[in-house]
Amino acid sequence: LAKTTQPISMDSYEGQEVNITCSHNNIATNDYITWYQQFPSQGPRFIIQGYKTKVTNEVASLFIPADRKSSTLSLPRVSLSDTAVYYCLVEGAGNNRKLIWGLGTSLAVNP
């Protein structure tokens, strides 16, 4: 059974780099990896998406090794406002939509 596994919680301090790793051993050839951020009582917000190697945007980087069995979301220099739950999603497109969500990593950024 395909599964996406991520740590339940992490702690950090303002200004530090935070790396959250997701394990997805059964990822298929056409699957993409997407990360979302969610604040309490709000819908998740798209952060970054990738297929392989490294992707970077204005808020985060996503590292995916060659075997694609894991991925690491990197948040540079976190601030208090980055305190949230971060979800890893492995998704495949097509008629039978494949959506395998992790249970989320609760990140607490301390002053």
Added chain:
Amino acid sequence: DGGITQSPKYLFRKEGQNVTLSCEQNLNHDAMYWYRQDPGQGLRLIYYSQIVNDFQKGDIAEGYSVSREKKESFPLTVTSAQKNPTAFYLCASSRDRDSYGYTFGSGTRLTVV
């Protein structure tokens, strides 16, 4: 601004009553989804629709029903058959069945007493 509107934000119902949650999008997206979120359980897919007049069950469809008569709208009915309906419900959309990445609404918190 384009987006997804879920209403109401908070909803209270008595046990045994059906209740319908609204989801409207103006993104011109073909695909729409309903998720349920409970503490510590992440997001679980209830139903999804990849095109108008068609929808498919997700992982936890029992006790729920949907319709997709218009591209913009994907209402979810929580029926009295749903054993534990109290939860946070999220609606999402994507451009089409082959696109990756979602836009989410802000959610409806349903409490059944």
